[in-house]
Amino acid sequence: xxxxxxxxxxxxxxxxxxxxxxDNLWVKCPESGExxxxxxxxxxxxxxxxxxxxMKIKAADRMAAFFDGGIYDEIKLPGAPVQDPLKFRGxxxxxxxxxxxxxxxxxxxxxxxxxxxxxGHKVVVAVQDFExxxxxxxxAAGEAIIAAMVEAVNRKLxxxxxVASGGARMQEGVLSLMQLPRTTVAVQKLKEAGLPYIxxxxxxxxxxxxxxxxxxxxxxxxxxxAQIGFAGARVIEQTIREKLxxxxxxxxxxxxxxxxxxxxHRHNMRDTVGTLVGILTKVPSLEQxxxxxxxIAANSDQPDAGNEQNLLANPPEAAxxx
Numbered sequence: 001x002x003x004x005x006x007x008x009x010x011x012x013x014x015x016x017x018x019x020x021x022x023d024n025l026w027v028k029c030p031e032s033g034e035x036x037x038x039x040x041x042x043x044x045x046x047x048x049x050x051x052x053x054x055m056k057i058k059a060a061d062r063m064a065a066f067f068d069g070g071i072y073d074e075i076k077l078p079g080a081p082v083q084d085p086l087k088f089r090g091x092x093x094x095x096x097x098x099x100x101x102x103x104x105x106x107x108x109x110x111x112x113x114x115x116x117x118x119x120g121h122k123v124v125v126a127v128q129d130f131e132x133x134x135x136x137x138x139x140a141a142g143e144a145i146i147a148a149m150v151e152a153v154n155r156k157l158x159x160x161x162x163v164a165s166g167g168a169r170m171q172e173g174v175l176s177l178m179q180l181p182r183t184t185v186a187v188q189k190l191k192e193a194g195l196p197y198i199x200x201x202x203x204x205x206x207x208x209x210x211x212x213x214x215x216x217x218x219x220x221x222x223x224x225x226a227q228i229g230f231a232g233a234r235v236i237e238q239t240i241r242e243k244l245x246x247x248x249x250x251x252x253x254x255x256x257x258x259x260x261x262x263x264x265h266r267h268n269m270r271d272t273v274g275t276l277v278g279i280l281t282k283v284p285s286l287e288q289x290x291x292x293x294x295x296i297a298a299n300s301d302q303p304d305a306g307n308e309q310n311l312l313a314n315p316p317e318a319a320x321x322x
Contacts, residue, residue, distance in 0.1 A: 029053050045266050054203065054223050054266055058105075059112045059127040062162060066125065066270050072116030075124070075151055077108070077144040085139075088171040097171070101132045109140040110165070113148035115157070119274025120286030124152040127162045130204070135165035137209055138172045142179030145213065149186040158196040158277050163214045167207015180212040187216045196280040198273055201228050201251065201260065215259075219276055221269070222251035222260045 026035045031053040041048065045065050046055040064070040088094040102108060110132040115124050126148045128135045145161075152159040168176040190197045199217030203226035210230050222228060229249035237244055247253040254260040264272045278285040 027055070047266055052224070052265070054225060056130055056164070056203065057266075058131060059107065059129040062127055063112075063114055063116075063125065065266075066118065066273075067114070067116035068118060068120065068270075072114040072125075075113040075115060075148060077111070077113060077147050078140075083139075084171075085175055086171065086173050088173075090171070094171040097133065105129060105132050107132055109138070109144060110135045111141045111144035111148070113144065113151070115151075115155070118160075118270055118277060121158070121274055121277045121281065121283065123158045123160055123277060124148060124155065125160045125162070128164045128209075130164040130166075130202075133169065135163075135209075136167065136169035136176075137165060137179050138169035138176050139179065141169075142176075142182055145179075145183050146186045149183075149190055152195060153189050153193045156193070156195065158198065158281065159190055160198045160200065160273055160277075161213070161217070162200045162202055163205050163209060164202040165205060165207065165209040165214075167209055177208065180208050183213045184216065187213050196277060198276060200264075200269065200273070201226055203227050206230065206232070218280065220259070220261050221264050221272065222254065222262070223266055223269075224251060224263055226251040228254055228260070 025038060027038050027041055028035055029048040029051055031048070032051040034048065034050055036048055036050075041055065042061070046057040046061065047053065048055065063072055082095050082098050084094045086094075092100075107129060110129050111126055112129065113124060113126040115122065117123070118125075126145060128141075149159055168180070170176070187197060196219075197217045198219050198221065199214055201214060201220060201222040203223060205214055205226065205228045207230065210228065227249055228251060231239075233244055233249055245253070251260055251263045255263050262272065274285050277283075
């Protein structure tokens with residue numbers, strides 16, 4: 001009976017006491033197929049180190065990386081009780097979908113807002129989280145956007161909005177579409193108050209959101225490779241019966257055709273936005289918060305000898321997005 005004690009029982013014990021291994025220790029880059037340890041990805045602001053591919057990032061992680069020292073005060077937004085005005089029925093009840101999204105993200109809805117400093121400038125920042133039902137715009141998200149913009153007006157602070165959305169929330173029907181003009185009125189209040197409104201378009205920004213507050217900023221920035229548009233490329237191709245150009249609806253294409261002002265790598269976003277706020281408010285940025293820039297020799301496309309080692313140690317990242 002030794003074979004039972006020595007072989008069978010240990011195998012049964014190992015099967016019953018099998019340790020659970022987290023399934024998210026490694027993340028595959030959709031661009032290059034590279035497997036990246038998630039801790040390294042998190043430390044790099046969810047940008048794949050080798051390919052420069054921009055993954056989606058949670059609202060809390062984005063704010064921590066964006067504000068000076070990662071310090072900010074979250075703005076309390078209007079409460080959002082679970083409601084289903086249209087009694088929508090799909091594969092799941094709409095109320096159940098909302099509860100699951102809240103449990104998953106820890107947020108009340110897709111929009112969060114905070115106040116903090118960027119290069120020494122005090123600003124109000126709102127972030128749309130794609131993880132919460134695709135960042136879709138519904139009653140609660142609309143109220144949150146309006147409340148954040150009104151708060152910026154009351155505090156006389158510039159407003160920065162990181163947008164990521166699949167569009168209006170179909171489960172709320174016309175009530176969701178009503179948020180488009182409502183948020184547009186809130187943007188107009190920022191302009192009437194003479195406050196800068198900077199929009200950062202992230203991957204993806206589509207649907208009704210693109211037809212409203214996402215395209216009403218004073219300056220439009222975009223993360224590399226972000227998909228930005230109203231209708232999907234496949235729908236457009238089927239409608240016009242033509243092949244769309246390569247890179248259509250990507251941030252670089254839209255920059256080249258005048259729809260986006262700048263395409264900015266996530267690592268440089270804080271410095272870029274802080275500099276723009278300083279220009280628009282005519283208040284200089286505080287140099288101690290800015291990252292050192294790489295100098296290029298005059299009248300030359302090549303780096304000077306003194307900065308060659310820095311460029312080798314910190315090569316420019318490629319620019320793509322999830």
